[in-house]
Amino acid sequence: MKKTTKFLSLAVALFAGLSGTAQAADPSGFKIGTDLVSSYVWRGTAIGDSPAIQPALSYTFKDSGIVLGAWGSYGITGTPRYQETDFYATLPVGPFSLTVTDYYIPVTGSANTDAFSFKGDGPNNAEVSLAYAQDNLSLLAAINFAGNHLDHAKYIEAGYKVYEKDGFTGKVFAGAGNEQEYAASTGGTAFKVVNLGFSVSKDRYTGSYSYNPDTKQANFALLASF
Secondary structure (H helix, E strand, O other), X not given: OOOOOOOOOHHHHHHHOOOOXXXXXXXXXXXXXXXXXXXXXXXXXXXXXOOXXXXXXXXXXXXXXXXXXXXXXXXXXXXXXXXXXXXXXXXEEOOEEEEEEEEEOOOOOOOOXXXXXXXXXXXXXXXXXXXXXXXXXXXXXXXXXXEOOXXXXXXXXXXXXXXXXXXXXXXXXXXXXXXXHHOOOOOOOOOEEEEEEEEEEEOOEEEEEEEEOOOOEEEEEEEEEO
8 A cells, every 4th residue: 555455455356356266156264365466556556666476365254254364565676675464354244345454564674663563653554444346336435543644544436347248357446535645745634536547357367557646647557366
């Protein structure tokens, strides 16, 4: 994240549609995998300046569907290399899912790199998010509630599947955020559109183009999931 999911991050799972068929048939138990990305782009902003490897491990409890998981992003190059280690818990309720995420991003040379420190000078930030997915529509709302971002920055995003043919899936998305966390040009309470774009997926591959109207920067990233 910028101070950094997607999400999935959870946003990747929500908007790129990369769930495997085996998981769909029996979602309970462990799931392990990794993504390789040409560039780590999170909610309209490029993180770091190199390709990254993004491992993931999760466990889904049978019947309840509750998920506990860990996710990370580690730059392949760079001085210093960007490192992020996240832990999350998700509670599904019908088409909705409630997720609490701890983003841990240690900064080289920082006096406080404690993985469990939520002080203002610490490397952690906690977020709660609510996601909705039904048919072609996906919605996400998130707010910071603890850690080094005490401004309670908020982010909202909508996605819609517009194409599905020959194994290809195309989606469009739009996201907005506030405070310094997202709307860097103002740092205020007003929401700014920070993430407009589209993604196309086939098999384990996803290409995603995004434009941030706030910073006037564009990014294109290719993701391969294993």
